[in-house]
Amino acid sequence: MDRGEIQGAPxxxxxxxxxxxxxxxxxxxxxxxVAAFALDNPDEIAFGTAASIATDAxxxxxxxxxxxxxxxxxxxxxxxxxxRARLRERNSSYEDRLVELEGGDxxxxxxxxxxxxxxxxxxxxxxxxxxxxxxQKFESASRLLASAGTIxxxxxxxxxxxxxxxxxxxxxxxxxxxxAGTASGxxxxxxxxxxxxxxAFAVSFSGYAPETVAQASALAARGIPVVSLTDSAxxxxxxxxxxxxxxxxADHAGFRxxxxxxxxxxxxxxxxxxxxxxx
Amino acid sequence: MDRGEIQGAPxxxxxxxxxxxxxxxxxxxxxxxVAAFALDNPDEIAFGTAASIATDAxxxxxxxxxxxxxxxxxxxxxxxxxxRARLRERNSSYEDRLVELEGGDxxxxxxxxxxxxxxxxxxxxxxxxxxxxxxQKFESASRLLASAGTIxxxxxxxxxxxxxxxxxxxxxxxxxxxxAGTASGxxxxxxxxxxxxxxAFAVSFSGYAPETVAQASALAARGIPVVSLTDSAxxxxxxxxxxxxxxxxADHAGFRxxxxxxxxxxxxxxxxxxxxxxx
DNA sequence: TTTCTGATGGAACAGAAATTCTATATTTGA
DNA sequence: TCAAATATAGAATTTCTGTTCCATCAGAAA
Numbered sequence: 163m164d165r166g167e168i169q170g171a172p173x174x175x176x177x178x179x180x181x182x183x184x185x186x187x188x189x190x191x192x193x194x195x196v197a198a199f200a201l202d203n204p205d206e207i208a209f210g211t212a213a214s215i216a217t218d219a220x221x222x223x224x225x226x227x228x229x230x231x232x233x234x235x236x237x238x239x240x241x242x243x244x245x246r247a248r249l250r251e252r253n254s255s256y257e258d259r260l261v262e263l264e265g266g267d268x269x270x271x272x273x274x275x276x277x278x279x280x281x282x283x284x285x286x287x288x289x290x291x292x293x294x295x296x297x298q299k300f301e302s303a304s305r306l307l308a309s310a311g312t313i314x315x316x317x318x319x320x321x322x323x324x325x326x327x328x329x330x331x332x333x334x335x336x337x338x339x340x341x342a343g344t345a346s347g348x349x350x351x352x353x354x355x356x357x358x359x360x361x362a363f364a365v366s367f368s369g370y371a372p373e374t375v376a377q378a379s380a381l382a383a384r385g386i387p388v389v390s391l392t393d394s395a396x397x398x399x400x401x402x403x404x405x406x407x408x409x410x411x412a413d414h415a416g417f418r419x420x421x422x423x424x425x426x427x428x429x430x431x432x433x434x435x436x437x438x439x440x441x
Numbered sequence: 442m443d444r445g446e447i448q449g450a451p452x453x454x455x456x457x458x459x460x461x462x463x464x465x466x467x468x469x470x471x472x473x474x475v476a477a478f479a480l481d482n483p484d485e486i487a488f489g490t491a492a493s494i495a496t497d498a499x500x501x502x503x504x505x506x507x508x509x510x511x512x513x514x515x516x517x518x519x520x521x522x523x524x525r526a527r528l529r530e531r532n533s534s535y536e537d538r539l540v541e542l543e544g545g546d547x548x549x550x551x552x553x554x555x556x557x558x559x560x561x562x563x564x565x566x567x568x569x570x571x572x573x574x575x576x577q578k579f580e581s582a583s584r585l586l587a588s589a590g591t592i593x594x595x596x597x598x599x600x601x602x603x604x605x606x607x608x609x610x611x612x613x614x615x616x617x618x619x620x621a622g623t624a625s626g627x628x629x630x631x632x633x634x635x636x637x638x639x640x641a642f643a644v645s646f647s648g649y650a651p652e653t654v655a656q657a658s659a660l661a662a663r664g665i666p667v668v669s670l671t672d673s674a675x676x677x678x679x680x681x682x683x684x685x686x687x688x689x690x691a692d693h694a695g696f697r698x699x700x701x702x703x704x705x706x707x708x709x710x711x712x713x714x715x716x717x718x719x720x
Numbered sequence: 721t722t723t724c725t726g727a728t729g730g731a732a733c734a735g736a737a738a739t740t741c742t743a744t745a746t747t748t749g750a
Numbered sequence: 751t752c753a754a755a756t757a758t759a760g761a762a763t764t765t766c767t768g769t770t771c772c773a774t775c776a777g778a779a780a
Contacts, residue, residue, distance in 0.1 A: 183674055190727055198675045209525050212768055222729055227769060237769065246488050249528055272719075273583050273712040274576030280708040281567050284700060288560050288567075297553030304552045320609055323602035327699060330599055417711055420606060421563055421700040429559040432696055433552040469747090469757055491738055501759055506739060516739065721780100728775070737766070746757065 172233075175204075175248035178241075181233060189232070192221050196229040200245075208245040212238050284421035286412035291422040294409055303389045303405045304430060308437030310361030310387075313339040314353060316378055317364065318371035323420065324391075324427045325365060331431035337438065342377060353377055356386055363430070364390040365423065366399050367411075378402055391426060451512075454483075454527035457520075460512060468511070471500050475508040479524075487524040491517050563700035565691035570701040573688055582668045582684045583709060587716030589640030589666075592618040593632060595657055596643065597650035602699065603670075603706045604644065610710035616717065621656060632656055635665055642709070643669040644702065645678050646690070657681055670705060 172178040182197050189197055199219035200207050206215055216223040223238075230241035307313055313332060317325035325341050332339040342353055356362070364378040375398045382388050382402040390403040393410050400406045409426065411418040451457040461476050468476055478498035479486050485494055495502040502517075509520040586592055592611060596604035604620050611618040621632055635641070643657040654677045661667050661681040669682040672689050679685045688705060690697040 186675070192728065198673070201674050205529050209529070211766085213766085223768075224729070224770080225727095228727085239768070250484055250488070272715050273580040273708075276712045276715065277574060277576070277579055277705070277708040278571065280704045280711075281571050284567050284704040285564065288563050288700070292557065292560050295556060297556070300556055301552040320606075322609065323606040323703075326605050327599075327602040330601065331696070417610070417707060419707065420703050421567070424602075424699050424703055425559045425563040426556070428696060428698065429552075429556040432559075433555045436551060436555065471758065490736085492736085502738075503740080503760080504758075507757085518738070723778100723780070725778080726776090729773095731771090731773105733768105733770075735767085735769095737764100739765085740763070741761085742759100743761100744757105744759080746755100748753100748755075750752090750754105 173244065175244055178233065178244050185233075192225050193229050193232060195219060196221055196225060200229075204245055204248065207242060208249050280417075280419065283412040283419040287410075287419045287422035288425060290410060290412065291426060295407060295426070299405060299407065300430075300433070303407070304433035304437050306387055306405065307361050307363060307389055307430070308434045308441065309359075311338065311357055311359040313337065313434075314356055314360060314362040314381065314386075315339055315341045315364075316353075316362055316374050317366065318374050319369070320418070320420070321365035321367060321371075321374070321423070324423050327424060328363065328427050328431055331428060332434070335431060335435040337431075337434060353381060356381060356384070358385065360386055362386060362388045364388055364399055364403070365392070365427075366390070366397065367393045367418070368397070370398055375399060375402075391423060452523065452526075454523055457512070457523050464512075471504050472508050472511060474498060475500055475504060479508075483524055483527065486521060487528050559696075559698065562691040562698040566689075566698045566701035567704060569689055569691065570705060574686060574705070578684060578686065579709075579712070582686070583712035583716050585666055585684065586640050586642060586668055586709070587713045587720065588638075590617065590636055590638040592616065592713075593635055593639060593641040593660065593665075594618055594620045594643075595632075595641055595653050596645065597653050598648070599697070599699070600644035600646060600650075600653070600670075600702070603702050604642075606703060607642065607706050607710055610707060611713070614710060614714040616710075616713060632660060635660060635663070637664065639665055641665060641667045643667055643678055643682070644671070644706075645669070645676065646672045646697070647676070649677055654678060654681075670702060 172181055179201060182201060186194060186197055196219055199215075203218070206218060210218070212223045212226050216226055219226075226238045230236075230238045233241065235241045315325040315328055329339055329341045362378065362381050364374055366374040366378075378388050378390065378399055379402040382404075387404040388402060390397075390399045390406045391409060392399045392406060393408065394400075395408060397406075397408075400408075407426070409422055411420065411422055413419060451460055458480065461480060465473060465476055475498055478494075482497070485497060489497070491502045491505050495505055498505075505517045509515075509517045512520065514520045594604040594607055608618055608620045619631060641657065641660050643653055645653040645657075657667050657669065657678055658681040661683075666683040667681060669676075669678040669685045670688060671678045671685060672687065673679075674687055676685075676687075679687075686705070688701055690699065690701055692698060
């Protein structure tokens with residue numbers, strides 16, 4: 163064909179996206195900047211004006227035009243049309259796609275089904291969370307932990323990631339904390355150093371790791387307040403805790419989601435920081 | 442209030458829609474015509490220009506302006522903004538629920554608001570997840586990792602909890618894995634022992650911990666396949682990965698949720714086990 | 721170094737956009 | 751039926767948008 167030399171101008175978003183990713187390396191600096199912005203903020207491209215997008219992406223409007231032409235479009239408007247088409251299509255078919263996914267599950271491979279199932283479980287867990295957590299108790303817990311000198315985080319096995327996340331978040335927020343969850347025997351020694359002004363946050367779900375329970379009650383016996391997150395009122399953790407929260411995670415084939423516990427932990431970390439800031 | 446006579450200008454689509462329906466009868470002929478067109482073709486309103494919409498709706502452009510002003514907007518553009526906002530937000534089915542929740546927040550205390558906000562962010566992240574992950578790529582990833590002798594888990598800082606969770610889940614599933622994420626210098630030594638039959642799973646989000654990137658590319662350079670989870674197509678991780686997934690987590694006040702990443706990690710672990718069982 | 725190639729920034733331009741204005745038409749109320 | 755009020759169409763206006771063009775700049779090649 164006579165106009166064959168103009169290769170690009172993909173007319174659907176996915177093709178464009180693939181093309182951008184493919185040629186990402188060879189793009190000059192500013193065009194690469196536009197590429198990154200475009201893929202990260204597709205909605206902006208769809209709705210914004212060349213000027214507003216240029217401002218947001220910190221380039222000149224002319225750069226947008228050049229970018230578009232680099233990919234075979236006539237001008238910026240033609241490229242924008244692709245981003246808009248994507249929004250139109252996605253909207254009309256979003257629900258359908260979900261249904262397709264679910265319908266396809268039975269037929270199609272197991273992996274996708276597993277992923278969907280976990281997503282579903284996570285959603286359910288989160289809904290549970292909002293329903294199960296008493297805001298006032300949450301408030302008290304964050305206040306209690308905010309007043310602590312050091313927060314000791316006690317968790318093992320499945321709950322251990324929650325403690326590692328809180329350790330990360332709390333240090334980011336400049337709140338002193340100490341994690342007790344490694345297999346090494348030094349945990350008990352570290353906890354033995356816990357001060358009167360300290361507090362602890364313990365997490366344990368059924369199957370209850372014995373070390374977690376032992377450490378939490380040891381601290382409680384010494385008068386150190388313990389806040390805990392567990393999944394049953396009959397949990398041994400509940401007995402020795404000043405404040406405790408019951409949170410049941412939904413599961414897929416026995417593998418319990420951690421999404422709600424994570425959301426809880428994140429919120430607690432930030433709430434503690436808020437309390438401190440206010441005080 | 443003194444400016445009470447200007448009632449309208451609803452700022453979200455649902456409110457506008459309700460208002461239009463309510464006042465539909467009392468509208469003059471041409472304005473009613475616009476009302477019908479707007480509710481029947483909301484996408485047109487969002488994307489079109491005043492002129493093109495006027496043509497489609499068989500009215501004058503000025504009629505569109507008058508219509509907008511009738512409902513309390515400054516001009517047509519302000520009304521169009523509402524139609525566009527709707528398109529942007531439509532992705533998440535939990536949007537409505539969030540609004541409700543946030544409505545209650547104003548009343549409730551600060552801590553509870555923080556908790557709700559994190560729950561909302563987690564829901565949104567999960568919706569993102571289903572939309573963003575390509576099932577086939579997920580399938581390939583789990584197959585690739587299933588065929589590995591040992592799976593090396595590489596993550597730091599915020600992503601570290603994800604690796605600790607996977608380490609837990611994989612060992613439960615009797616799949617050999619090795620975590621590389623501690624501050625100690627032994628990680629590199631352990632990774633140096635990685636076998637040809639091994640594979641790696643790396644997680645890093647913007648802010649990209651340099652050790653994670655360095656270790657992942659070192660493994661890739663030695664021909665060891667790397668599957669990674671990151672938040673941008675421009676992540677340095679994407680470059681050196683055999684398969685990579687892009688997943689953007691929603692956030693509350695800058696604290697990004699981990700819920701979707703967690704769900705992904707859990708699903709991946711189980712999917713790997715499934716693959717192995719089948720093989 | 722010097723030269724050359726190509727990327728970049730920014731101003732200028734042409735055109736299209738939204739909005740306003742006004743004469744005309746239509747409805748409303750007595 | 752008539753007048754007053756309101757709605758409408760279409761032109762006029764003004765604002766803003768996408769694009770182009772060109773001088774400058776950075777980096778590669780000679």
